[in-house]
Amino acid sequence: MATVTFRDETAAGKPLAEFALPGLPESISARELVRLRVREEVARHNADPAARPTGLVRPSAAEVELNGYRMGAKRRIDWERQADIAERSFQHNGLVLLVGDRQIEDLSEMIDLTADPVVSFIKLVPLVGG
Numbered sequence: 001m002a003t004v005t006f007r008d009e010t011a012a013g014k015p016l017a018e019f020a021l022p023g024l025p026e027s028i029s030a031r032e033l034v035r036l037r038v039r040e041e042v043a044r045h046n047a048d049p050a051a052r053p054t055g056l057v058r059p060s061a062a063e064v065e066l067n068g069y070r071m072g073a074k075r076r077i078d079w080e081r082q083a084d085i086a087e088r089s090f091q092h093n094g095l096v097l098l099v100g101d102r103q104i105e106d107l108s109e110m111i112d113l114t115a116d117p118v119v120s121f122i123k124l125v126p127l128v129g130g
Contacts, residue, residue, distance in 0.1 A: 001026070002113035004033075006021060009098075009121070011122055026113055033111060033119060035083040035087070037086075039079045046077060055082070056082075096124065
């Protein structure tokens with residue numbers, strides 16, 4: 001079993017947040033890894049709902065505000081819906097997935113978690129007017 005550190009970073013490589021998840025298989029597809037990450041962060045949110053959830057994907061009920069988003073009321077989030085959104089974002093270049101020092105380009109790619117236990121996510125923001 002492997003322990004993986006999920007890290008959110010800026011495009012310049014500055015760490016924003018991270019958490020470790022133990023007990024993962026030694027080899028896993030990028031798709032399963034993204035879905036596990038989203039499931040874990042949604043489970044953490046649902047255990048202690050916050051008005052300003054943090055995570056890879058903005059919940060559909062959240063309102064965009066300066067430097068983030070806000071939920072109108074503390075409510076549970078559906079992890080499967082969020083994971084589907086994260087997959088689509090990856091496929092449309094809305095986020096970059098780095099394992100160790102290499103970029104993952106296909107969700108079906110298998111990842112050896114014993115060799116690269118740090119997985120970084122970089123959310124890309126479209127430029128205004130572009």
